[in-house]
Amino acid sequence: MQVNFGVLGPVAAWDEAGDALTLKGPRHRAVLARLLIARRRVVPVSRLVEDLWAEPPAEAVGAIRTFVAGLRRALEPDRPRRAPSRLLVTEGPGYALRPAQDEVDAWRFEHSVNAVAELPPSQVVDRLTAALRSWRGPAYADFEGEPWTRGEGSRLTELRLHAVERRAEAQIALGTAAEAVPDLDAHIAEHPWREDAWHLLVLALYRSGRQTDALSVVRRARRMLSEHLGVDPGPRLRRLEADILQQADHLDPGPGGSAAQVWAQAAAAYESTVSSRARTRLESTAGLMRTLAVTGGGGLEAARRHRVAAVAAAEQLGDPELTARVIGVYDVPAIWTRSDDPDQARWLVGAAERTLHRLPAEQHQAGRGRLLATIAVESRGTLPTEPAAPGAGARAFQAARQAEHIARRLGDASLLAFALNGVFMQSFHRAGLAGRRDAIGTEVVSLSALNDLTTYEVLGHLIRLQSRCALSDLSGADRHAAAADALAERYELPLVSVFTTWYRALRTAMTQPLPAAEAAYQDAAVCLDGAGMPGLQRGLLPLALLSLCVRHDTPIRMADRHDWGPYEPWVRPLLLVSEGWDEGAREALRGIPSPPRDLLFEALWCFVAKAAVAVGDQAVIQRAYSQLEPASSELAGAGSGLISLGPVSGHLAVLAAVLGRR
Incomplete structure (x- = not known):
């Protein structure tokens, strides 16, 4: 039975159906809370005795064993008698509770807060809103005054306050500052010493068109800090007040900041200029989908959906050259060898084949190369299994080689990178080809670095990460994981972390004991949620x-x-x-x-x-x-x-x- 534990409020446990488990008296819950604070580590019985009693009775050790036995019956009711517990284990001088990472609300909350560091504001708001809902009261509410909860309770409380402020910051960045005001107001009423919260509330009010209220809040902050702490507001809040009085332009750049304002203006200009030009719009849409695809999550799913619509619309116009451009511009690097949508992939391969047939045989060589590369990449995972019919699967392999040949003949670096992606996807006709794929990755990294093909440079590092793992070179894989992460951080490519996080879980699995490996994989699985793959x-x-x-x-x-x-x-x-x-x-x-x-x-x-x-x-x-x-x-x-x-x-x-x- 899977058990979920709650410490963000009164200590509790629930079964798989969400029904609360009976944990008996406060001492049972205290033992459970103390073991959860230890985060899967062993807590000696002597330490449990010290924490549970100011003056331990003579039978304290026996009482601890009774509490543990009661907890085991509550947490694993179906465990056969005398069978060892797999959740609350006896180890060395004490006990350890070994839930999975996603089975403790505090651990899930902490992971959610840490995971939003590199996410766009819209995802930050969604994830932190969901995470904050898990709080049912103060952390370890039943034992809030106990010395052994003080450190962990304070840490979790600080993390919650940070999450509230981080969510408000993201709401302001999205242009929904008015939605942040009520929560910030309540947040400050509870925690009036947090100057960052005052700063966010003032900015949110100003961005909501409430300049007078914003200045009033600055005065309230100054009075509170002066009367209770004897200090003036910090420099950030003072600068913000001065900027509001001057109505500084940078305070109200529009939803999402200055970059969003530039986007809105450019979109309006595009709308008014090319509103009736279907062909131009289709090519622009395909280009946007290429960018959208590397954002991950809903962006990747939307990109796939709109890409098919754009290709279908181009085919309906009866212009094979346009269709070739719309198909070929979507040269999104692919590292995983199983398609996210096999039916869609087959349809795209068919569209590329139809377009190749309609293009003039000796013209549009770059376009033909991109169509061939598309066939090779979209045919991932379709190599024949044993026994293979003569020539089965040869088309995709042939398309990859033809695309590579055209790209090398034309000296087209971006086409060559795309073609090599297809060659990689078709390099699985037998086992034991990690060395061959490592050579492909090496060329992709070198080619991309010389020609500013960032997403393909990342692809090359991921290919080499995989191949170095297969060849038992973990130090080499480490270097390529670090290089991929650095590029992803610099160029805002969130999907990369899915693969590097899983690689590090694999590394843990190959070098650490079994419990650490299991925990690493459970943690890595969280990043797959919403990745769109x-x-x-x-x-x-x-x-x-x-x-x-x-x-x-x-x-x-x-x-x-x-x-x-x-x-x-x-x-x-x-x-x-x-x-x-x-x-x-x-x-x-x-x-x-x-x-x-x-x-x-x-x-x-x-x-x-x-x-x-x-x-x-x-x-x-x-x-x-x-x-x-x-x-x-x-x-x-x-x-x-x-x-x-x-x-x-x-x-x-x-x-x-x-x-x-x-």
Whole structure:
């Protein structure tokens, strides 16, 4: 049973259905609160005794054990008698509570506040509003006066105050300053010593057209600070007052600041100038969608949707040259080998093929190159699985090579970067090609840096991050993760952090004990929410946790309630083996298709191989050995930059032993 814990208010716990668990008396809740404050670390029994009693009774240690036993019954009611607890564990001299990162409201809140640092204002407002709703009262409200809650309670309270102010700042930046005023007013009434809050309230009032009220608040702040603290307002608040009196232009640049004002003016000029020019509008729309796609979340989803509409509209006009430009301008780098929307990808490939057929054969070479690169990139994950029909999948591979040839002949750097992205997407025809992909990434980084192709420079670093992982070079992967993050921060590319965060979780999984690895993956999974990449998101977290079980050779406890997404056919046999249903596993292995030839090809074969060994399926063992052998020098799955099942050579050794090979 999954248990969620609440400390942002009275200490509480809820089951999966959201029903409150009965935690008995205040001492039981005190033990629970003390263990939650420890954040998964062990708290010695002696420390629990000191914290719970000013003058401990003689039977204090026994009482602690009774409280722990009661908590275990409440938190894990279905646990068999004498079975060890998986949540409230005994370890060394004391106890530790081991919930997942997203199962404690304070931990979720802290992650949400830290995660908005690089987000645009609209996402900051949405995420912080949702996060602030989790507060039901003061942190650890039942034990607010206890010495052992003081530090953590103060820290969480400060974090909440910061979140309120950060949200107000984002609202002001969005041009919705009036919405920030009521919350800021209440915030200041509760915490009158926070000068940043006074500054935000004054600015919000002024931006709402309430200049007189803004100046009145400045006077109120001055009086309060003088009477109670004997100090004057700080320089920021004094400068703001002077600027209001002078009605300084920079105080009211319009919604979203000066950049938003420039955008609004340019949009108005565009609207009035090209309102009836359908062809120009379609090309402009496609260009905007390219920019929108790298913003992540709803932006990526909207970009995909509007891109298809723009291509369809261009085709309806019957102008193949225009359609080629509308398709080709969307050269958004792609690093993940599974499509977010396979049906849409197939439609775009068809549109590109139709447009290629209609373009004059010897003209528009750059346009033809972009159409070919589009075919190669959008055909990701479609390489044939075994057994492959003669020539199957050759079209996308051929398109990638043709696009590369055209780009090199024309000396077109941006087209070459796009074409190499297609070559990368078609470089999975067998296992063990991390070295080849590393060479592609090296050229993409060099080419992009020389030609200011920022998004492709990021792509090159991510390709190299993946390939260095596969080749066991974590220091090299670290360098490319840092380079990608630096570019993403400088050029506002939020999706990059999804891949670098997951890489760091993988690094933890490869170098740290199992509990740290599990926690790292749980934390990494949070950044997938709202990223707009279902092709990456579905099934990834349970797959990562399963990989840890395999690497550490620990019992597999993966409930059916997990969404395994597209990976289900290749993990199902192993899950059945873990449940003791060997016959079901044999049935699932019978005729099992080869996994898609993509970044997780080797990892999925290793899952299948482990199940096949467990039930003695010689035919599948032979297939797995043949498919994995070319990758004998790589780490299974690490080429994804997300998960790993350890060296492929180790899996091959097990398979070879079963097959009777040396």
